Amino acid sequence: MKDEIERNQGTHGDESRAWFECDDGWGPLIADLESKLKVLSPDYTISQVKENFGGLRYYANVGDVDAETSKRFYDLIHEAESKSFEVCECCGQPGQLSRRGKHGWYKTLCSTCAERMNFEPVREAGTATP
Template identity: 40%
Template sequence: MDEADDRLTPLRERVEPAWERYWWNCGDGWVDLLVRLAEDLSTISANWTLSQVKSKFGSLDFYASPHADDPDVQQRFDARVREAQTEASSTCETCGTPGVLRIEPESGWYLTLCQTHADQIGTETWKRS
């Protein structure tokens, strides 16, 4: 994903200046759910800012702050982020269709992928030991 993609504007305009070079590290498949998240967060807190969005161990990491003193605002903000993280955990990072957590055997990277994209790079479904 090119971070200059116009779909990312609702997120990009919230990035804190110190994070401008490092804020995005996700595949195309999560863009729509992240745009919905940004829209929802804007209804919770008009002044929220974003530090970083990335895929880490096949999960969505979303670092943002509502910049609000009201504990209810913080709670609602955090709850909405958790909802998006839950949605991402079953959404292919590449294309946005349903996916599951997988591991790439050679690198050990964890990714959430649909079967089609898993087959393309030779991942295995992750199983708890």
């Protein structure tokens, strides 16, 4: 039996980092997106890639292309961003938007990862009946 106390080191007042260690689940999603973007615009640049409210946010500049290419470029990004809400951010298994209790922190997780990190599945917001 091994303790995992060492994991609790690094108190920077930001406990969110403590369990943010396994966010490789979107790796394939992002890699797939980038390979498609490169085809459309080899010179595109990435501004920022992050997670926001449980979903992937991918900011990129398409570069010097025509309007049609630009539209397809950003369509691909939007597609990947929506898809991220169905993929566990941790392990890449099918997931769903989950929330961590009192902090109201959102992540897209499979049931296994959600349980491990103390998250609970969130029902569709916005369409819920009162």
